[in-house]
Amino acid sequence: MYRVGSDIGGTFTDLILASEDGRTFQVGKVLTTPDRPDDAVIAGIEAVLGAAHVPAGEVTHVLHGTTLFTNALIERKGARTALVTTKGFRDAVEIAREHRYDMYDLYMQRPRPIAPRHLRFEVDERVLADGTVRHPIDPDEVRRLADRLRAERIEAVGVCLLHAYANPAHERLVGRILREALPEVAVTLSSELVPEIREYERTSTTLANVYVQRLAQRYLGRLGDRLRGIGVGGGLFIMQSNGGLCEAETGGRYPVRLIESGPAAGALAAAHHGVLLGHKDLLSFDMGGTTAKACVIADGEPLVSPEFEVDRRYHFKKGSGLPIKVPVIEMIEIGTGGGSIARVDALRRLVVGPESAGARPGPVSYGLGGAEPTVTDADLVLGYLDPDFFLGGQMRLDRDAARRAIADRVAQPLGLDPVEAAWGIHQLANESMAGAARIHAIERGKDAERFPIFAFGGAGPVHAFGVARILRSPSVIYPLGAGVMSAVGFLVAPLSFDFVRTLPGPLDALDWKNVARAVSEMESEGLAILGRTIPAERVRFRRFADMRYRKQGYEIRVPIPDGPLEASRRDEVRAAFETAYRAVYGHTVRDAPIEVVSWRVVAQGPRPELRLPTSAGASRDPRAALKGERRVYLPDARGYGDVPVYDRYALGAGAALEGPVIIEERESTVVVTAVAKIRVDDHSNVLVEMPPAA
DSSP, X not given: OEEEEEEEOSSEEEEEEEETTSSOEEEEEEEOOTTSHHHHHHHHHHHHHHHHTOOGGGEEEEEEEOSHHHHHHHHTOSOOEEEEEETTOTTHHHHTTOOXXXXXXXXXXXXXXXXXXXXXXXXXXXXXXXSOEEEOOOHHHHHHHHHHHHHTTOOEEEEEOTTTTTOOHHHHHHHHHHHHHOTTSEEEEHHHXXXXXXXHHHHHXXXXXXXXXXXXXXXXXXXXXXXXXXXXOSEEEEEOTTSOEEEHHHHHHOGGGGTTHHHHHHHHHHHHHHHHHTOOSEEEEEEOSSOEEEEEEETTEEOEESOEEESOSSTTOTTSSEEEOSOEEOOEEESOOTTEEEEEOTTSOEEEEEEEOTXXXXXXXXXSSOOSOBHHHHHHHTTSSOTTSGGGGTSOOOHHHHHHHHIIIIIHHHTOOHHHHHHHHHHXXXXXXXXXXXXXXXXXXXXXXXXXXXXXXXXXXXHHHHHHHHHTOSEEEEOTTGGGHHHHHHHTOOBEEEEEEEEEEEGGGOOHHHHHHHHHHHHHHHHHHHTTTSOGGGOEEEEEEEEEETTOSSOEEEEEOSSOOSGGGHHHHHHHHHHHHHHHHSOOOTTOOEEEEXXXXXXXXXXXXXXXXXXXXXXXXXXXXXXXXXXXXXXXXXXXXEEEEEEGGGBOTTOEEESSEEEEOSSOEEEEOSOOEEEEOTTOOEEEEOOOOO
16 A cells, blocks of 8 residues: 655655555656646656556555646636626725735836736625625526637636625525536636635635636646556645645636635645654744745644735735635745855845746756856865755766856946855855744744754755754754655645635624534534545544734634534633634733634544655764765855765664764755764664854
8 A cells, every 4th residue: 555745846846655553655857847737747657656566556545736826826727707796896806905016116017917807897786794685686687798708718706795705695696507507617616616705805816716727637637648548546735725635627616715725835844753752832844946945834833824924926925826715725935045146236135036947947057058056066066965965866967157147247247256155145045044934933923043943845955954053943953855755744634725714703602503503514614525535434624713902904713613603602612712813912901892703624534654765774883884985165164174974864863973974865965064963863863953143
């Protein structure tokens, strides 16, 4: 019984083949094929199956994550999409929140609405906030609208009527008529996808979903066919942004839930390792070829946010993108990865990222046509990477070409030595990532200095020590197989699905019968979806409420204990809210009225057990793992020094080292550039105790 995890990144596609008994743990890494992402997935799966001598027919699950739908939204390569909304609200999706995310930028841009104005249509109807119908909808008007949509050659329609979360009857009527009249057109109803308050976010999410729906269905269908074509008979499951898996069919219906699938898997892997190590509080640090992601792991779980943004006009600037109102593992993304391009701007300042060389043409050192120096090129010049052992020797890097590119594009314009320029690129990348991670932790009421860093991704172990020094972190954890850790996250993710219902009201005067009915309906829906794959008795439910003090603009997510939802639980719910509020803001407001806005249910299957690989048979004597020495740039010495290089797979549990050291494995390299105590634990993780801050 084998499972395969496959994660498509901006530069590489990572794969892991694992058996239930823990004896097989085969890792693969291939260059991503952006034009046809499934080509890399199939090639990678065939490679890991061949390397492990496992027949394709013995694979029971293929667990997958992709950036395809994110890219389609950013590049606007989805369907020709129309919006159907309530009369008078045609422009609400463009007016948005009337919020300027940069007060002083006179040329501030916003992302274009997915449905342009001439493809936004109104129907004469009105439902009030309490769900009562003020003006009924005319079915004949909807049929005439279908004719207009056909004339406009529309391929997808998002339907978002005012207050449909309170009463979806009008939306359902519109959806039924459009699906009958235009069977070839994709239709998404906001009341089916995101039945909660806030019109702009609900409309934006509905349009994003239907915009890529046909693309998702075609891609997932093609991937499923190709898997069967190579003999894989197991099911195809897709990672969602909330850290749970769903069936491919469900993913095709709700592709907007898959947008952050890869980063979510990495955070799950970090949480899984943290629980094993007894570090339930961690800072997950995932640096790949295109971006870096930081995520707070608290009490063994990554934090979850009810929404996020895509297609930001200003890279990584909150408020400049399209809001997506679905649950997502909360993290900050920084435009710094191994492929991030370094350049000198008009003010003669060194800038790193957010533009990336990606998989094609890639860094200069790849020899695939790249001309712009990148972070990977700088790491190579500094000696942190072995040009003959990149990807375990499968890909040779050109150090001389990297040095020339840095000299020509960065060092010469700034009047620096090429090595100084390379160190500037490396350190600027570290500073950018550390600064973003610190802000991310602080905004969630956490102190980054107290959290060990869990470092993974192809470039994460190269930079984590430097990031940890800036953050004053106590330690860094480097897992075995760090370069493909997001794929590990797929293997420990449970089947899961989220539901939400908006039922606003003061906590002291809630209609508890209505609340209990809505929560029961959501649990029944979850059981129906997950029950197709796992036994009903193995499905469990977690409840949350979106709550706030009265007159506050936004809510926080509060876990609600199990048990009947009735008025006798009021004080228990209030206490849960105050605990959650204090964790975020550091205080509560005495005697202030509390409101509940929405109720949420997470239906979840059991977490799969995964036996992590270890360096079995390796020696605890580090001399047995010594590969030699390499000239490496040491920032404290402001120059190169001879540093021992160790084989990661030959370092057994109990092995103890002292920095500076380089520890190499096939997909990543641990770089420790200063004096530090290092040991290998029973799970083959490399644990680095950070030196005291200067």
